[in-house]
Amino acid sequence: MKLLTSLCAVVALASSHAAELAAIPFKTIAGKDSSLAAYKGRVVLVVNTASKCGLTPQYEGLEALQKKYGGKDFTVIGFPCNDFGAQEPGTTEEIQEFCKTTYSVTFPLMEKIHVKGAEQHLLYAALTGKDGAFPGDVKWNFGKFLIGKDGKALARFEPKETPDSPGLVAAIEKALAP
Numbered sequence: 001m002k003l004l005t006s007l008c009a010v011v012a013l014a015s016s017h018a019a020e021l022a023a024i025p026f027k028t029i030a031g032k033d034s035s036l037a038a039y040k041g042r043v044v045l046v047v048n049t050a051s052k053c054g055l056t057p058q059y060e061g062l063e064a065l066q067k068k069y070g071g072k073d074f075t076v077i078g079f080p081c082n083d084f085g086a087q088e089p090g091t092t093e094e095i096q097e098f099c100k101t102t103y104s105v106t107f108p109l110m111e112k113i114h115v116k117g118a119e120q121h122l123l124y125a126a127l128t129g130k131d132g133a134f135p136g137d138v139k140w141n142f143g144k145f146l147i148g149k150d151g152k153a154l155a156r157f158e159p160k161e162t163p164d165s166p167g168l169v170a171a172i173e174k175a176l177a178p
Contacts (some may be wrong), residue, residue, distance in 0.1 A: 024126060027111040043175040044060070046142050050141035051088055053088075053142070129134065
């Protein structure tokens, strides 16, 4: 009985955490209110992005994931971030134009946010804070977090792990499996 009670507590905590993530507001790059609740029932890859970084070519791989799995209840969400080496200095318009013309990005982009420090966005605090799903600061641009269809954080991938890496692809496919 004690084990069942503990198991129920863990399930309740995980469900609460998913609801918590889904309720955190952010704005689209067009300035509209949004949250992960808008993507309920979809597997989401949350990525902090930058236009002037050595890892910027990962946009190509992220867009390839979007094209490959987008019709299968998956989406990439890019969160531009200027926290690392000031590598995302652009305005909203400049970021959109760069992503569209250089990498033909079709996945949703959000407004520029902070992923670490005193101004850390609540979504990243929930993902990386001491009580977060995956504690520990984001190390650089293009850190990735996989969120399941139920809104639970499933996996974290460090910046140098490319979008086409076997581990990332396998995690997406597992999350999409019925």
